[in-house]
Amino acid sequence: MRLASSAVAAVLVVVCRAAPQVTIGSTTIVGTQNTGQTEFFGSIPYAEPPVGQLRFAPPVLKADPGVASLDASAYGPSCPVGGSSNPVEDCLTINVLRPVGTASGAGLPVMVWIYGGGFQSGDASGYDGTGFAIAGINRGTPFLYVNLNYRLGVLGFPQGQEATSRGALNLGLKDILTALEWVQQNIAAFGGDPAKVTIFGQSAGSIAVANLFLNSNLESLVRAAIFESGAQSSLPMFPGAHRDQDWQNFVAAVPQCSGASSTDTFDCLRQADITAIVSGQSSASGQAGEQFPWTPVIDGAGGVIPDLPSTLLAAGQFSRLPFISGSNLDEGTQFVSTTLSSDDQLTQFFDNFVNPAGGASAAQQTQIDDLIQLYPDDPSQGSPYGTGSNTFGLGSEYKRAASIAGDIWFHSIRRAWNQAASAQGVPVFAYLFTDPQAAGNPSQGGESCPVLLSYVFGAPGAAPASTLSATMKDYWISFATSLDPNDGKGNDRPQWLQYTSSSQVVMQLQGGNTTIIPDTYRAEQISFINSQPATFNH
Numbered sequence: 001m002r003l004a005s006s007a008v009a010a011v012l013v014v015v016c017r018a019a020p021q022v023t024i025g026s027t028t029i030v031g032t033q034n035t036g037q038t039e040f041f042g043s044i045p046y047a048e049p050p051v052g053q054l055r056f057a058p059p060v061l062k063a064d065p066g067v068a069s070l071d072a073s074a075y076g077p078s079c080p081v082g083g084s085s086n087p088v089e090d091c092l093t094i095n096v097l098r099p100v101g102t103a104s105g106a107g108l109p110v111m112v113w114i115y116g117g118g119f120q121s122g123d124a125s126g127y128d129g130t131g132f133a134i135a136g137i138n139r140g141t142p143f144l145y146v147n148l149n150y151r152l153g154v155l156g157f158p159q160g161q162e163a164t165s166r167g168a169l170n171l172g173l174k175d176i177l178t179a180l181e182w183v184q185q186n187i188a189a190f191g192g193d194p195a196k197v198t199i200f201g202q203s204a205g206s207i208a209v210a211n212l213f214l215n216s217n218l219e220s221l222v223r224a225a226i227f228e229s230g231a232q233s234s235l236p237m238f239p240g241a242h243r244d245q246d247w248q249n250f251v252a253a254v255p256q257c258s259g260a261s262s263t264d265t266f267d268c269l270r271q272a273d274i275t276a277i278v279s280g281q282s283s284a285s286g287q288a289g290e291q292f293p294w295t296p297v298i299d300g301a302g303g304v305i306p307d308l309p310s311t312l313l314a315a316g317q318f319s320r321l322p323f324i325s326g327s328n329l330d331e332g333t334q335f336v337s338t339t340l341s342s343d344d345q346l347t348q349f350f351d352n353f354v355n356p357a358g359g360a361s362a363a364q365q366t367q368i369d370d371l372i373q374l375y376p377d378d379p380s381q382g383s384p385y386g387t388g389s390n391t392f393g394l395g396s397e398y399k400r401a402a403s404i405a406g407d408i409w410f411h412s413i414r415r416a417w418n419q420a421a422s423a424q425g426v427p428v429f430a431y432l433f434t435d436p437q438a439a440g441n442p443s444q445g446g447e448s449c450p451v452l453l454s455y456v457f458g459a460p461g462a463a464p465a466s467t468l469s470a471t472m473k474d475y476w477i478s479f480a481t482s483l484d485p486n487d488g489k490g491n492d493r494p495q496w497l498q499y500t501s502s503s504q505v506v507m508q509l510q511g512g513n514t515t516i517i518p519d520t521y522r523a524e525q526i527s528f529i530n531s532q533p534a535t536f537n538h
């Protein structure tokens, strides 16, 4: 009888594991065991709600939730995006995933993920790190995976004269910094080591991390970074006041503020309903001459981005943190117009890109013309590369434009950044992701950003290309846990050679042919771009 009842008790223990708990400050955070190997704590506030007087204001750290018990079993709401029907402005939350049973004080390395989405979409819940974290456990290098929401659109990246004079630029970047401060204060309680934090991101997330390398004292918050498709100026970098018209268009589209003085809009906007704010943003985005008008900007002396990033990089003004950085083969395909079919249209497209608010100057036009001449008018040499003369039913200049755009926005800056950092002795590991993807409309695919993500985040062994995916997880996790992608653990994989001034090499990440290659692709074109950084708003 007694034996039987203890057997029942043992079964109950297995079936009904207690929810994991962590105490920070005076709060017990109650998470959930989300798989047999991992447990999750979600929706923990890291900043005061950015509402009321804190709308369009820098974030205020909230080190402790300030309640006795916090239900942390799910993700919090995403930050408002343009036109969303049910926006939730109180969105600044952070999430922690850890190996099951990790003890407070275990001191595991930490990886903090920053999502992309052009600074106008994205949210942490879209980047479940469970498969990635399990890969870390299985290879004997467990780590904590953290991700967070930062403000987007007009709420995260106000533009214009008033935002500049009120010190309200780059708020989304400051949200990320505040979350990193939260990690410094609290991650040990979850079993993480605050001295072993790697920050990584993709696309706009990668741009954000690169911007934090410029003037944010990032060294005090993290020890390494991984950039997936994005560097400091992958989106054109303008002074904060440059997009004043976009801000005025936004204000005009918020009904209760449309009559506000153009130099005093914040007071009214802080009282407007959040639904009116996101709807006004949609309307202003539609009027903007560019796809991504709400982005990081130059915020002057003492700011996060005090000057044009190319100027800062040339002067050696950046964090000396080791990093991995890479691009995908076909970065431009998603972002260029699919209808370009004449030289004039091609020129116009890039003229507009260098100055969406007023067109290129004569000097810029000359440089754009010279650049275009460096790219043959031959679809078989355009992007997506390696697709022969197939134009996919798109404009005849589309593949040429995609090649140029990929180089201006991604490849040139990745190369310039790797060269500048390695020249200062920073450990740099570069990659070029070229795994062939299924044929289809290249404007929606190619070796573009979202594809690479599935290789890093996919569950171990899952499609696509599981060998390459496992290799990439190994490199990423090895680097984050040892500062070297070649830790000898996990799957056998090629040695990833460091990028140095005397040996400028990138790892070609391609299923069946992952190998080190010289960083010399399109050398002439990319050198031209990097010799004229101001023209391209780099």
Ligand SMILES: *[C@@H]1O[C@H](CO)[C@@H](O)[C@H](O)[C@H]1NC(C)=O
Pocket (backbone or CB within 6 Å): 508, 513, 515, 517
């Ligand atoms: C592997 O990649 C290298 C560098 O891109 C290339 O030169 C070589 O032809 C490739 N090998 C195979 C078998 O595809």
